[in-house]
Amino acid sequence: MTQIHANCVALGPHAILLRGPSGSGKSNLALRLIRAGGRLVSDDRTDLSAQDGKLIATSPAMIARLCEVRGIGIVRGLAYQGAGDVRVIFDLVADPAEIERMPDPQSEAFCGISIPSWKIWPFDMAIKAKIETALALATGEMQLET
Template sequence: MTQLHANCVAFDGQGILVRGLSGSGKSDLSLRLILRGAQLVSDDRTDLVARDGALVASAPEQIAGLIEIRGLGVITGISHCRHAEICMIADLVEPGSDDIIDRMPELASEMLCGVSIPVWKINAFEASAPDKIEIALAVATGKMRIIS
């Protein structure tokens, strides 16, 4: 098992790993996705394990079902699930950082626990960030495709 400093949310069991530095918008973006119908898997720390060729995420027991909302505190009662199969990674890029989001990026992926997962760079604070995440998930799961 591997533990990452990342959030995870899922739409119908299809997980999105949201990574970024502290204050980069992980919980904010996760909350906006939850309000669109996603379920929280984990906030701030995510446990990962490979199972039958899939990467499965869960929350450490002590924080399962909890999310920290900046300005409010740690909240319980948010729609959550125990685990999800990771289908994509959203790497959060802060505005003005040296990490640039390409207009037409090459498809990227990363190996985690021996499983290859597609990765997209996202600015969490753009109004369209939740839309971009849902479209990237549709691409990652084969429901949509990118024309090269």
């Protein structure tokens, strides 16, 4: 098992990791995705393990079902799912200018499983659509034109 500093949100049958330094907008974006129908798997720290060729995310027991909402406090009661089949990792950037217009495909291995990764600016007006598109690419529902 590996633990990383990231949030995990389940969207449909799959999950995504939101990674970035403290204050980068991980919980903010997770909260917006949960309010739009996603389910919290973990906030701030995520445990990862390989199971049957899939990367599975869970929350450390001490913080399971909890989410820090900056300016409000730690809340319980958001839509929750105990584990998620991770298909994409998003690295949150502070400045949208840091994102390449046409990036080369990137991936990162966790527990021996390669996961596609993209950089995103968490306050993009089209963030939910971009996340859904990246997830569809990662699961083979869409393809990149090369």
